[in-house]
Amino acid sequence: MVVKVHGSVRAACPQRVLACLLEKDVEFEIFHVDLDAGEHKRPEFLLRQPFGQIPAVEDGDLKLFESRAIIRYYAAKYVDRGPNLLGNSLEERAVVDQWLEVEAHNFNDLVKTLVFQIVILPRMGEHGDLALAQKCEQQLEKVFDIYEQHLSKSSYLAGDSFTLADLSHLPAIRYLVNDAGMGHLVSERKHVNAWWEDISNRSAWKKLMELSKY
Amino acid sequence: MEDWVISFTLTADYYINTVPLPFTFTNTSAGFLASFITVFAIVFFTVSLSLKLSNLMEMALKLYGAAMSTCTSRVLTCLHEKEADFEFISVNLFAGEHKEPPFLAKNPFGQIPVLEDGDLTLFESRAISAYVAEKFKESGYDLIRYQNVKEGAQVKVWMEVESQQYHPAISPIVFQFFVAPLQGKSPEQAIIDENLEKLGKVLDIYEDKLSRAKYLAGDFYSLADLFHLSYTYYFMKTPWANQINDRPHVKAWWEDISSRPAFLKVASAMNFGEKQN
Numbered sequence: 001m002v003v004k005v006h007g008s009v010r011a012a013c014p015q016r017v018l019a020c021l022l023e024k025d026v027e028f029e030i031f032h033v034d035l036d037a038g039e040h041k042r043p044e045f046l047l048r049q050p051f052g053q054i055p056a057v058e059d060g061d062l063k064l065f066e067s068r069a070i071i072r073y074y075a076a077k078y079v080d081r082g083p084n085l086l087g088n089s090l091e092e093r094a095v096v097d098q099w100l101e102v103e104a105h106n107f108n109d110l111v112k113t114l115v116f117q118i119v120i121l122p123r124m125g126e127h128g129d130l131a132l133a134q135k136c137e138q139q140l141e142k143v144f145d146i147y148e149q150h151l152s153k154s155s156y157l158a159g160d161s162f163t164l165a166d167l168s169h170l171p172a173i174r175y176l177v178n179d180a181g182m183g184h185l186v187s188e189r190k191h192v193n194a195w196w197e198d199i200s201n202r203s204a205w206k207k208l209m210e211l212s213k214y
Numbered sequence: 215m216e217d218w219v220i221s222f223t224l225t226a227d228y229y230i231n232t233v234p235l236p237f238t239f240t241n242t243s244a245g246f247l248a249s250f251i252t253v254f255a256i257v258f259f260t261v262s263l264s265l266k267l268s269n270l271m272e273m274a275l276k277l278y279g280a281a282m283s284t285c286t287s288r289v290l291t292c293l294h295e296k297e298a299d300f301e302f303i304s305v306n307l308f309a310g311e312h313k314e315p316p317f318l319a320k321n322p323f324g325q326i327p328v329l330e331d332g333d334l335t336l337f338e339s340r341a342i343s344a345y346v347a348e349k350f351k352e353s354g355y356d357l358i359r360y361q362n363v364k365e366g367a368q369v370k371v372w373m374e375v376e377s378q379q380y381h382p383a384i385s386p387i388v389f390q391f392f393v394a395p396l397q398g399k400s401p402e403q404a405i406i407d408e409n410l411e412k413l414g415k416v417l418d419i420y421e422d423k424l425s426r427a428k429y430l431a432g433d434f435y436s437l438a439d440l441f442h443l444s445y446t447y448y449f450m451k452t453p454w455a456n457q458i459n460d461r462p463h464v465k466a467w468w469e470d471i472s473s474r475p476a477f478l479k480v481a482s483a484m485n486f487g488e489k490q491n
Contacts (some may be wrong), residue, residue, distance in 0.1 A: 050419045051379055062364055066374030073367045091334045094345035101338035104377055106323055146322045 003028040003074075004133030006045070007054035009033055009212045012171035013067040014055040017209070019042055019167055020071040022204035024078040025084060030211075068100060068168065075164050085164045092159060099157040103172075110136045111172040119179045137182065144185050144192055151191035156199075166199050174200070178214070235464050275300035275346075278320065279327030280307050283485035284388070285339035286327040287444040295357060295440070295478035296350035314337040340377060340441065355476075357437040365432055372430040372438030383413035384445045391452045392487045410454055417457055417464055424463035429471075439471050447472065447481055 003021060005028050008012030014030075021028045033054050035038050041052045048056035049065040056065045064070050075085040087093045114136040117128035150157070157165040173196060176182040186196045197207070233483040277293070277300050279286030293300050305311050305326050313324045320328045321337035329336045329345070336342050359365035386409045389400040423430060430438045446468060450458060459465050471477070 050422070051375070051416075064367060066371050066378060068377075069367070069370040069374040072370055075434060077363075090345070090349055091331075093348075094334065094336055094341060097341040097344055098336050098338045101341045101377075102323070105338070109382075134473055150322065 001060050004031055004058040006031045006048060006056040006058070007033050009208075010214075011035070012056055012181055015171040015174075015208060015212070016067040016168055017055050017057065017070045017074075018208050019205055020074055020085065020164070020191070023167065023202070024074055024082045024208050026074060026078060026081075046176070058153065066126075066159070068104060071164055072097075072100075079201075083162060085162070085167065087158060087161075087163060096158040096163045096165050100168055102157075103165065103168045107140075107169070108172060110140045110143065111176060114140070114182070115144075115175045115180050118181075119175070140182075140185055144189055147195075148189040148192050151195050156195065162199060162202070166195070170199060170205055276303055276330040277301070277327055277342075278303045278305050278317075278330070280305055281480075282486040283307070283326055284385075284444040284448065284484075285325070285406055286341040287447075287480045287484055288441060289327050289329065289342045289346070290480045291440055291443055291477050292346050292357065292437070294479050295474075296346055296354040298346060298350050298354070320356070340373065341439060343440070344373075355435070357435075357440060359431075359434065359436065365434070368431040369436040369438050372436070373441055375430070376438060376441040379416050379419075380413075381440060381445065383409050383416055384449055387413065387452065387454065388445055388448045393447060396487075406454075410457065413457055417461055420467075421461040421464050424467050429467065435474070436470065439467070440477075443471060443477050444480075448486065451487075 003026055005014060005017060005021070005072065007017075007030070009015070009030055009032070018028065018030070035054070039045055040049070042056055043176075046052055047058075048058070048063065051065075055067055055070070056063070057070050059156065061155065064073060071085075079086060085096075087096050117130070117133040121128040133208070147157075154160070156162050157169075173204050177186060177196075185192075187193050275293070275298060277286070277289060279289070279302070281287075281290075281302070281304070290302075296375055305317065307326070311317055312321075312326055317328075318324055320330075320335055323337065325337065327337070327339055327342065328343045330350075336345060344358070351358060351360045387406050389484070390406050394401050420430070427433050429435050442473075446458065449455065450468075458468050472481070
């Protein structure tokens with residue numbers, strides 16, 4: 001069964017899902033959603049995702065949304081296929097979950113706000129709030145310091161293997177490094193830098209970058 | 215070796231030597247050896263059993279947090295639903311204990327709660343709750359629909375909805391109303407108004423969802439509903455409780471989930487901001 005992914009291949013949250021499906025070698029088909037035209041706010045799309053956000057996934061009669069729920073579902077469904085993105089025990093899975101929550105609550109909002117102010121708003125021809133962007137940058141420095149300390153003791157966030165916890169960071173860090181001119185946050189930290197080099201060179205992520213045609 | 219073990223050994227030895235038990239022949243060296251081995255076996259068994267028991271007690275769950283905190287309450291509610299035994303260790307937030315090195319060793323982000331389960335240390339209340347719900351899936355109430363993959367998937371979706379849609383709108387309101395005054399600031403009405411509008415839109419979607427099913431993930435209470443309890447509980451004490459009360463299905467859902475015994479146990483300690491007599 002081909003998984004239908006509704007979203008834009010260049011948007012962070014669909015990329016989170018696509019990276020996971022590529023890691024697990026799950027066949028998918030992308031149904032592009034035209035955000036500029038407001039397609040995601042139209043009634044037909046709201047039936048798929050009532051909050052009017054991408055991605056939304058359709059797998060037979062199963063309909064899912066929220067990218068982190070989708071990746072948890074597929075990583076568990078195909079646990080025996082490809083790399084184990086979840087850990088080998090209940091305890092290891094809990095640590096993966098913990099770092100997924102860190103990404104969702106201590107990391108993502110800062111990146112989203114920063115990128116919105118210095119990349120998205122200018123693209124729309126508007127002025128971003130540079131003071132707000134700077135505040136986010138300062139807070140991100142502190143978060144990355146914690147990651148640096150942690151990754152000095154652990155090859156990946158949840159242990160010795162690549163898991164959903166690392167995968168979940170890929171789209172946002174790509175934005176920081178490639179679009180927002182914030183690469184220094186990564187490159188100035190030895191272990192964060194090594195970790196980013198490693199995870200962003202995985203074949204699944206490279207395949208996604210090709211699909212996204214940057 | 216502990217005193218009581220020595221006393222036990224001596225007592226056991228006395229009985230074996232004085233009571234005419236069929237297997238002891240203390241008037242022979244073989245008999246003496248047999249009784250010595252028997253006593254040794256009894257002592258060894260007792261000592262190792264007591265060590266195992268004390269190990270088990272150390273292996274029990276330890277939750278570090280504050281009883282009136284929203285995120286701690288999230289985990290406490292889950293533990294009660296699962297009827298799990300745990301030890302609660304209070305962290306003194308007002309003294310900044312959560313930002314000191316001993317606590318930072320448990321959670322480098324300096325936040326409560328933290329769960330310790332033997333060798334495992336976990337932070338992030340939603341990850342802790344999901345772990346507890348999975349570990350104790352066969353006891354108490356099934357919060358994750360572990361025997362139904364499709365239902366379980368919907369629980370995961372609405373857990374994320376709480377995390378990504380509901381929480382970002384409700385938590386700034388709760389923060390401004392309850393916490394800002396403690397920091398010597400007036401609540402910022404602009405932040406409250408902006409988030410009330412966001413929350414209203416989210417609750418409209420909830421109203422529609424809950425008109426078609428009793429709970430968020432389906433016709434069953436789940437971890438997804440539970441995740442909403444602690445922040446909403448405080449929100450209902452603000453002047454804007456009408457956001458919930460004006461939406462009939464949301465109101466009915468709230469009244470249902472907030473009256474569950476597991477939550478009532480936790481809510482009794484959620485008195486942040488109340489004047490102490």
